[in-house]
Amino acid sequence: MSVLTIAWYTVIRTVRDYKSLFIMLVLPLILIIILGTALDSQFGVEDIDQSKVIYVNNDKSEISEEFTKLIKGENSSEIKSLLKIKDLDDLDAAKDLLKKGKTDFVIEIGKDYSTNVMNGKKSSINIFVKDEKSIGISTLQNIVNSFNSVGNTNVAVNGIANINHENFLNEEPISTKGTMPSAMDYYAVTMLVLIIMYGGLYAIYGFSEDYIEAMRNRLLSTPVSLWKHFMGKIFGVIFTIFLQIVTIIIFTKFIFNVNWGSKPIDLTLIAFTLATFSVALGMLITMIIKNKNQAVITLQVLIPIMTFASGGYAKLNFDSELISNIIFFIPSKLGQTAFFNLIYGDYSNQIFSSIGVIWIMICLMSIASVLFGRRKLV
Amino acid sequence: MVLEIENLVKRYNGNLAVDNVNMKIKNGEIFGLLGPNGAGKTTIINSIIGLTQIDSGVVKIFEKDFIKNEMEIKKDIGVVPQDIAVFEDLSALENVEFFGKLYKLKGADLKLKVKQALEFTGLWDKRKIYPKKFSGGMKRRLNIACAIVHQPKLIIMDEPTVGIDPQSRKHILNSVKILNERGATVIYTSHYMEEVEELCSYITIMDNGKIIADGTKESLKELVSNENRMEINLTKIENRITDVLKKIEGVKEVIIEDDKLVIVSNREIKNAGEIINNILKMDMEIVSINFEEPTLENVFLTLTGRKLRD
Numbered sequence: 001m002s003v004l005t006i007a008w009y010t011v012i013r014t015v016r017d018y019k020s021l022f023i024m025l026v027l028p029l030i031l032i033i034i035l036g037t038a039l040d041s042q043f044g045v046e047d048i049d050q051s052k053v054i055y056v057n058n059d060k061s062e063i064s065e066e067f068t069k070l071i072k073g074e075n076s077s078e079i080k081s082l083l084k085i086k087d088l089d090d091l092d093a094a095k096d097l098l099k100k101g102k103t104d105f106v107i108e109i110g111k112d113y114s115t116n117v118m119n120g121k122k123s124s125i126n127i128f129v130k131d132e133k134s135i136g137i138s139t140l141q142n143i144v145n146s147f148n149s150v151g152n153t154n155v156a157v158n159g160i161a162n163i164n165h166e167n168f169l170n171e172e173p174i175s176t177k178g179t180m181p182s183a184m185d186y187y188a189v190t191m192l193v194l195i196i197m198y199g200g201l202y203a204i205y206g207f208s209e210d211y212i213e214a215m216r217n218r219l220l221s222t223p224v225s226l227w228k229h230f231m232g233k234i235f236g237v238i239f240t241i242f243l244q245i246v247t248i249i250i251f252t253k254f255i256f257n258v259n260w261g262s263k264p265i266d267l268t269l270i271a272f273t274l275a276t277f278s279v280a281l282g283m284l285i286t287m288i289i290k291n292k293n294q295a296v297i298t299l300q301v302l303i304p305i306m307t308f309a310s311g312g313y314a315k316l317n318f319d320s321e322l323i324s325n326i327i328f329f330i331p332s333k334l335g336q337t338a339f340f341n342l343i344y345g346d347y348s349n350q351i352f353s354s355i356g357v358i359w360i361m362i363c364l365m366s367i368a369s370v371l372f373g374r375r376k377l378v
Numbered sequence: 379m380v381l382e383i384e385n386l387v388k389r390y391n392g393n394l395a396v397d398n399v400n401m402k403i404k405n406g407e408i409f410g411l412l413g414p415n416g417a418g419k420t421t422i423i424n425s426i427i428g429l430t431q432i433d434s435g436v437v438k439i440f441e442k443d444f445i446k447n448e449m450e451i452k453k454d455i456g457v458v459p460q461d462i463a464v465f466e467d468l469s470a471l472e473n474v475e476f477f478g479k480l481y482k483l484k485g486a487d488l489k490l491k492v493k494q495a496l497e498f499t500g501l502w503d504k505r506k507i508y509p510k511k512f513s514g515g516m517k518r519r520l521n522i523a524c525a526i527v528h529q530p531k532l533i534i535m536d537e538p539t540v541g542i543d544p545q546s547r548k549h550i551l552n553s554v555k556i557l558n559e560r561g562a563t564v565i566y567t568s569h570y571m572e573e574v575e576e577l578c579s580y581i582t583i584m585d586n587g588k589i590i591a592d593g594t595k596e597s598l599k600e601l602v603s604n605e606n607r608m609e610i611n612l613t614k615i616e617n618r619i620t621d622v623l624k625k626i627e628g629v630k631e632v633i634i635e636d637d638k639l640v641i642v643s644n645r646e647i648k649n650a651g652e653i654i655n656n657i658l659k660m661d662m663e664i665v666s667i668n669f670e671e672p673t674l675e676n677v678f679l680t681l682t683g684r685k686l687r688d
Contacts, residue, residue: 002479009476017467218525220428221427221428221429222477223449223453223480223482
């Protein structure tokens, strides 16, 4: 109960800081408009190489033949230009070629596909992918989804063992037009991540006031334990940041027509993770520096650097693998990667890996905060 | 006993802040903790409420070991910290409500006690105003309201009148008396001896982390009752006068304060005329002469050779 009380009053107090609230809500919207408009030309549809596809159709009935026509682009020159189809009867041989890199995808239709569809049973068209960040995957998914309005599509992902962290860095257009991020879409994500990171300022304000200044003694003289004070404050700040996130997402979705994907729960999970990270970061800086103004300056310097390095202001390309690897671990980059893959890629492995790394950071920072915080209690 | 402290020792970086202090506070007392800045008063207060980890000793509150029963004991303690600790972005009402909730008050009981606390401190009419618009005195009163909202049995006030106007000071001192009359035991720390003298039924004087005297104000004054204190204001003072006057029979101490000479003498020996003669002989013009009644300030001066507010 005390935790909720502290959390609730933290929310009230933070929301009443109208100046900060204005900056936290209006600043990202302005930046999204400016950057999204000024840099729109850099976000056009890029040429996509033709993908090699091995097509294994063991059904050969009327229904699957319709799909064959579709996938071979008999009625669409666009599909024909995107996919180079090669027929094969043996699925194992096709998979073997996939593993050897001789093809980008394998599409398989089982022998009972049409029968199952006709009988209303579960039926599937399987797509095997070696590299789940392959540019053509969304094209294929779109084709299959559009065809398979009756049956269920099961996308099986192969070759997981070959995935390395570079896969998670993927922020390039990963589908054909219609789902590729525009400049507005891109900066909506990067500016949201920027503002979430700035949420750490709330944590600095809150923790420096309560655990460095006079208020600490008063709060600790109440019959509420230290960890409850901490948790209440943390929940309150996270909730406030979360309110801002929701406001920005709703505003940009309906006013700027920004694409936030179709998975609000996953979007919420990523936003919650980043909000928690920013609070942990603010808390750690406060506990180390033990001076409100210096802690604020530190965070205000750190966040733009993180945002710049992660391509938040302008997309950056680094040839050096080492630099790319370092940038991958920048929290802003992890957050952007998670958002982009959710909205445009649907690669759950990449999303959860990014979030997982952030949660590890949160845990480490929380432990460090407690250790540094205890030094104050002499 | 409301509070018992046995052999309390606290060091900061190896320096003794509290040196083997023993203290007992009876139920219903206004207990004064008097001493200059750095005497160890706040360290003792922090030790009592668990803000400082003590190096050794035992603190018992309400007959219970504090460390073993910390949360239970804290429910019945109200702390008015030395620095104002209220939220500037919550109204006076919200501030008091917040602390009431931390002390587990809720519902109608919370509303009633919040109203009582704000009325008691004279802030009910200003309950919707944010503290940033309050004067220093009003903030101090809100500071108190937050500490007494749960109607604690023991109220600890650490220098509650620092830096406020006389009117607010008077209000706070009266409040302390009323709270005590209602049954609360009060620990009152201050370096203003007038306040302690006016309020407290039992006084402990501290210096350099040690208790140098304790008792009722009357018993403390008796420590210096065999002394006469003569204050002589002069137009100018020559420093060598101290050596001259100290040679006079009965003179114990001579202190120069700006244009004033303070001479402490044995009450039994009548030496005022000789003192005045010696001053006049040195061509120093006397403006006024006062004979002082003993005060706690005199007690501290006699015991330490320093003034309380040096």
